[in-house]
Amino acid sequence: MSWSAAELVHRHKSGESTVTETVLDVLDRLEGLHDRIGAVAAIDQGRSLVDAARADRRLRAGQGRALEGVPITVKDWIDVAGWPVTGATGTSPGSPARCPAADATAVARLRAAGAIVVAISSAMADNALYGPTRNPLDPARAPGGSSSGTAALVGAGAVPLGLGSDSGGSIRLPAAWCGIAGLKPTFGRVPLTGHFPRCGALEDGRTAIGPLAAGVRDLAIALSLIAGPDGLDAGVAPVPLGDPGAVNVTGLRVGTMAQGSGGPVAAAVRALAEAGAVVVEEPVPDVREEALELTRRHWRRVALSGAEHVQVLWDWDRFRRRMLAATAHLDLLITPAAQTPPPPWRESAEADYLWTLPWSLTGAPVVVLPSGDAGDAGDAGDAGDAGDAGGWPGAVQVVARPWEEHVALAAALRIEAARNVGNLIL
Secondary structure, eight states, rough: OOHHHHHHHHHHTTTSSOHHHHHHHHHHHHHHHHHHHBOOOEOOOOHHHHHHHHHHHHHHTTOOOOOTOOEEETTTTBTTTTTTOOOOOOEEEEOOOOOSOOOOOOHHHHHHOEEEEEEEEESSSSEETEEEEESSSTTOOOSSSSSSSHHHHHHSSSOOOEEEESSSTTTHHHHHHTOOEEOOOTTTTSSOOSSSSOOOOOTTTEEEEEEEEEEHHHHHHHHHHHHHSSSSSSTTTOOOOOOOOOOOOTTOOOHHHTTTTSSSHHHHHHHHHTTOOOOOOOBBBHHHHHHHHHHHHHHHHGGOHHHHHHHHHHHHHHHHHHHHHTTTTTSSEEEEEEEEEEOSSSSGGGGGTTTTHHHHHHOOOOOEEEETTOGGGGSOOTTTOOOOOOOOOOOEEEEEOOTTTTHHHHHHHHHHHHHHHHHHHH
């Protein structure tokens, strides 16, 4: 789709197109993409067109809302009322007959703003119930997991916006590999109510529901709608959401992490420096391997003894304290989003998340977006099994302090603008 969510809202309100026309176009796109990239778990054309007709009536009455008529997809782990949401994974078909009666809070809030669900998107690159999801930029390559379907459909231009979830990089890796933008909010910013399988602050402490979009502006719009307590998820804090438009990039202190300062990172840092940010030359210590080992222990927690589980929680808390101290002098940290460009098609592996895992453990907000010129993608880290991915767009993480999504989004907008100008020049 050539229109962003914000542009579609304008087109609908101005009468340049109707919501029904938009939804019909999207449904055609989804059908046309199925054989090429998969990614779709469920479509309900009748339900989506009924919602589109209602949106057109509201627009004719002058009652259009913030996302009126914007088509969205929702990951098959986030409830949508009346739609099949199975929780299927790469190894389990989940609950194929499950059809929730209520929307997840994040979905309800987007729909209350006028968004229209056009598809449930498959989770993971290889789903036991729905089959493979492939990279929209090159179907022979991996899309990244686990919000694979949402990222692939946004990256293919089928929809401008979708919802995913992220425990260790499940929004950020697919966004990076599919060439789009994604946001993992601060842990506790967006209610997890309606995530399936169920999760919460005491059960995990890492999972966040967040948006994926073709551009950063739509991430900010979506976050402004889905953030905040719902009275059901006790892990959500009533912290006010800042405005990216009120952030002055001039003077922001920007750092990098050891072994990750080339290619896309250098381009992002340069864009921020040209906007007046202060670049801190001394990199933050590289904690990727430590974060991976701590995460592995957390993944094995069911098999741990009580004492071992207590030790994991203690080590996790110590890691968070150390990272707060190590980054206290920074407003932003720029790192690669992935170890490599997307490899030949496969399910994601542990090492693919080395750059994303630290910020899942700290709970910090992270924006992922393309950065640098084509060909920069492989400068992020190890070559791995990426093969020949020349010409692939690189991607960075913009990490901010907890509860400061607005700072990360403001910086990402600068990076995005600089990249767009550079591409036009090229």
